[in-house]
Amino acid sequence: xxxxxxxxxxxxxxxxxxxxxxxxxxxxxxxxxxxxxxxxxxxxxxxxxxxxxxxxxxxxxxxxxxxxxxxxxxxxxxxxxxxxxxxxxxxxxxxxxxxxxxxxxxxxxxxxxxxxxxxxxxxxxxxxxxxxxxxxxxxxxxxxxxxxxxxxxxxxxxxxxxxxxxxxxxxxxxxxxxxxxxxxxxxxxxxxxxxxxxxxxxxxxxxxxxxxxxxxxxxxxxxxxxxxxxxxxxxxxxxxxxxxxxxxxxxxxxxxxxxxxxxxxxxxx
Amino acid sequence: xxxxxxxxxxxxxxxxxxxxxxxxxxxxxxxxxxxxxxxxxxxxxxxxxxxxxxxxxxxxxxxxxxxxxxxxxxxxxxxxxxxxxxxxxxxxxxxxxxxxxxxxxxxxxxxxxxxxxxxxxxxxxxxxxxxxxxxxxxxxxxxxxxxxxxxxxxxxxxxxxxxxxxxxxxxxxxxxxxxxxxxxxxxxxxxxxxxxxxxxxxxxxxxxxxxxxxxxxxxxxxxxxxxxxxxxxxxxxxxxxxxxxxxxxxxxxxxxxxxxxxxxxxxxxxxxxxxxxxxxxxxxxxxxxxxxxxxxxxxxxxxxxxxxxxxxxxx
Numbered sequence: 001x002x003x004x005x006x007x008x009x010x011x012x013x014x015x016x017x018x019x020x021x022x023x024x025x026x027x028x029x030x031x032x033x034x035x036x037x038x039x040x041x042x043x044x045x046x047x048x049x050x051x052x053x054x055x056x057x058x059x060x061x062x063x064x065x066x067x068x069x070x071x072x073x074x075x076x077x078x079x080x081x082x083x084x085x086x087x088x089x090x091x092x093x094x095x096x097x098x099x100x101x102x103x104x105x106x107x108x109x110x111x112x113x114x115x116x117x118x119x120x121x122x123x124x125x126x127x128x129x130x131x132x133x134x135x136x137x138x139x140x141x142x143x144x145x146x147x148x149x150x151x152x153x154x155x156x157x158x159x160x161x162x163x164x165x166x167x168x169x170x171x172x173x174x175x176x177x178x179x180x181x182x183x184x185x186x187x188x189x190x191x192x193x194x195x196x197x198x199x200x201x202x203x204x205x206x207x208x209x210x211x212x213x214x215x216x217x218x219x220x221x222x223x224x225x226x227x228x229x230x231x232x233x234x235x236x237x238x239x240x241x242x243x244x245x246x247x248x249x250x251x252x253x254x255x256x257x258x259x260x261x262x263x264x265x266x267x268x269x
Numbered sequence: 270x271x272x273x274x275x276x277x278x279x280x281x282x283x284x285x286x287x288x289x290x291x292x293x294x295x296x297x298x299x300x301x302x303x304x305x306x307x308x309x310x311x312x313x314x315x316x317x318x319x320x321x322x323x324x325x326x327x328x329x330x331x332x333x334x335x336x337x338x339x340x341x342x343x344x345x346x347x348x349x350x351x352x353x354x355x356x357x358x359x360x361x362x363x364x365x366x367x368x369x370x371x372x373x374x375x376x377x378x379x380x381x382x383x384x385x386x387x388x389x390x391x392x393x394x395x396x397x398x399x400x401x402x403x404x405x406x407x408x409x410x411x412x413x414x415x416x417x418x419x420x421x422x423x424x425x426x427x428x429x430x431x432x433x434x435x436x437x438x439x440x441x442x443x444x445x446x447x448x449x450x451x452x453x454x455x456x457x458x459x460x461x462x463x464x465x466x467x468x469x470x471x472x473x474x475x476x477x478x479x480x481x482x483x484x485x486x487x488x489x490x491x492x493x494x495x496x497x498x499x500x501x502x503x504x505x506x507x508x509x510x511x512x513x514x515x516x517x518x519x520x521x522x523x524x525x526x527x528x529x530x531x532x533x534x535x536x537x538x539x540x541x542x543x544x545x546x547x548x549x550x551x552x553x554x555x556x557x558x559x560x561x562x563x564x565x566x567x568x569x570x571x572x573x574x575x576x577x578x579x580x581x582x583x584x
Contacts, residue, residue, distance in 0.1 A: 076432045085431070168470055172503060175468040178562030181574035185562040189579045190396045195540075195560070196464075199429045200395070 034229070041235040048129075048233060050122035055221065057115040061153075064108040065210060071098060074206035076162065076199050087162035087202055112154050119150055131234040139227040142220055149217040156209035162202060170205075171197060284325045289318030397579055401426055404529075405435075405537040408486035410456060413441040413535065414493070416550075418474060418510075422490040423537075436463035437526055437537065438474060438499065440510075442551040455530075457551035461499070461512045462524040462540055469563040470503035472523065499523070511546040511553055520566050522546050525555065544568035 023029035071094050075086035082089045094101040123143065126132055132140035159170040174197070178188030193200040235241070293314030300308025405423045413419055419439045426433040442457040465472045476496030484491040498515065499508040507516040512523030522545055527538030544556035544567050558567035561578040 077430055168503070171464075171469040175563045179468075179564035182576065185565055185575060185578040185580075186397075188562045190393060193396045194400050195562075195580065196435075196469075197432070198426070199432050 038229065038232065040233045041239060042241065043236055043239050044233060045236050047125045048236075050118060050125050051228070054115065054118040054122050055225075057111055057118050058217070058221070060111050061108060061115055062214070064104050064111065065214075067104050068094065068108055069210055071101065072160065072206075074160065074203050076202045085162050087160065091161045091163075112157060116150060116154060119147055123147065129234055129237060136227070136231050136234070139224060139231065142224045142227065146217060146220045146224060149213055149220060153209060153213045153217065156205045156213065159202065159205045160209065167197065170201075284322060286318050286322035286325055290315055290322055293318055397582070401428075402539070403427070405489070406487065406531075407437075407439065407489050407535040407537060408491070409534055410441070410530065412484060412486060412491055413439055413458070415441050415443050418494050418496055420474065420478065420490075420492045420494055422492075424488060427488070436471065437461060438463065438494075438496075439535070440550075445551040458528050458535065459511070459550065459553070460526040460528055460537065461508075462526055464524065464563060465501040465503065465506050465519060466514075466521050466523060466542070466563045467501060467504055467506045467517065467519040470501050472499045472501045472506070472508065474498075475500050511549055512543060513546050520564060520571070521568070524560065525557075542567045 019029050071090060073086050073090040077086055078084065079086045079089040082092075084092075091105070094105050096102070126140065126143070155170075155173055158173075159166050174188050174191045177191060178184045180187065189195060191201075191204075192198070193204055293311050293316070296311025297308050297315055298311070300306070300311050403426055405425060407421050407423065417440065420436060421439050422434060422436045424430070424433050425435045438461040440459040442459060444454040445457045446452045447455045461472075463472050464470070474494045474496035475498045476494050479493045479495075482493050497510045499512070500506065501517070501519075505517040506514065506519040508519070508523050509515050512525065514520075514522060522543040524540050525543055526540050529536050529538060540560045542558040542561050544558060546556075547554045556568060559578065560580045561567055561575060565575045565578065566572045567575075
């Protein structure tokens with residue numbers, strides 16, 4: 001601040017000027033700061049990181065899923081060289097032949113369980129903290145939709161290895177949906193593309209698993225995190241300080257504030 | 270705690286009714302398993318306490334509803350005072366920008382519908398229309414000994430390959446007189462479809478399979494089995510030799526297949542659902558229904574939950 005070398009100022013300008021340029025046109029820097037540099041209660045708990053952990057698990061699923069999609073073939077026809085279904089053969093190739101394929105597939109397979117487990121722990125934490133209450137009801141509702149979409153992702157992904165477990169578990173899953181009153185049989189027939197699982201089912205579920213549902217869940221995650229950012233983090237139930245109290249005015253919210261150590265807001269222009 | 274804090278502006282007062290409501294719901298769910306009377310009591314409790322709870326919660330809101338003056342008085346006043354000439358009121362106008370806004374939205378919606386509807390139709394309709402069906406030829410009648418089951422495994426749609434492999438349990442019941450065709454002697458078969466009517470797992474015959482006598486007739490695999498009952502490995506459903514449920518979660522009797530005899534060969538037709546079978550073998554009385562998804566009731570009061578099933582519409 002006061003004692004700043006000329007060189008320091010120069011470096012600072014070199015770093016910040018492009019950011020200023022971008023921010024002036026897009027508000028991207030201010031937006032990022034709004035998203036990341038937030039006030040949180042003094043006594044936040046470790047359990048409040050479960051949401052971020054779930055998001056991390058989802059990102060892992062996305063990356064490994066994209067890579068698996070490069071090698072997986074969703075076809076139930078028989079591979080003439082192996083005599084097994086093409087889908088199953090491609091899974092075998094990923095697991096046994098392709099370098100590090102076992103790792104990526106294993107990460108995706110176990111990561112799915114990790115994602116669901118973290119999701120439920122996160123939900124339990126939100127419930128026990130009462131963090132679903134006013135004004136965060138919509139965050140909870142989008143969270144419930146996220147849970148449903150996440151479970152649908154697990155359900156649709158389970159069929160893709162096209163082995164006996166996958167096949168019969170999906171038969172049972174589809175027929176479970178079929179027992180819903182009124183529209184159940186219609187839903188089941190839509191999911192199976194006909195009265196029973198057939199040649200089209202695998203491709204349909206692959207499309208659901210890697211196009212429809214990821215699109216839906218990403219949109220929901222965006223809304224969910226926007227709401228979390230907008231409404232702030234809730235105090236734990238044991239917090240000594242009252243929620244919603246007046247806080248000290250934050251540092252001026254210019255694009256640069258807080259980006260450089262020492263808080264040189266409005267430094268060199 | 271300050272009453273003006275952000276965290277508790279809508280907090281309703283404490284109420285005991287939710288407890289009664291919860292007990293009612295629990296009672297209702299328990300009654301679904303135990304008896305209709307308990308379920309009815311639970312339903313009444315849930316409705317009564319639910320209404321009380323809703324009344325309690327909305328008391329504040331309802332309290333704020335302002336008293337509405339009777340309309341008749343206002344009418345009377347208006348009648349007493351001579352009405353102002355209505356021409357003074359500004360005429361409702363429909364501006365050019367409002368028109369453009371509405372037409373943009375309308376045309377946009379129309380274009381959107383024209384583009385979206387066929388796509389949605391393509392997504393949904395192939396599951397219900399033009400479903401390929403083929404009669405399966407299970408081979409000559411001589412392959413089916415009288416009074417015992419054969420496991421017949423065949424491709425329902427040879428073009429689709431192994432994914433269409435289906436299994437039926439076929440029992441020849443001997444020759445019976447068919448009153449429909451002037452009392453002529455005709456062969457009778459019991460043909461049970463192997464998919465469990467609980468949730469569609471492959472039902473297995475409870476008995477030794479004679480693998481040595483296995484036959485392959487034009488791609489149809491036939492294996493004799495000594496079984497008087499069938500069990501499902503997934504959730505423990507158990508059926509007797511006529512396909513009636515004996516234990517476990519299935520909700521109806523095993524599905525059956527229509528059959529016909531063509532040139533001395535047994536040909537499978539459509540599948541159909543069975544409510545119950547009384548009698549055995551050729552004399553069995555089968556309450557027959559259109560095929561429906563496993564797990565759905567076809568008879569009794571629960572069938573009301575599935576008023577229209579796809580197989581009734583698309584065949």
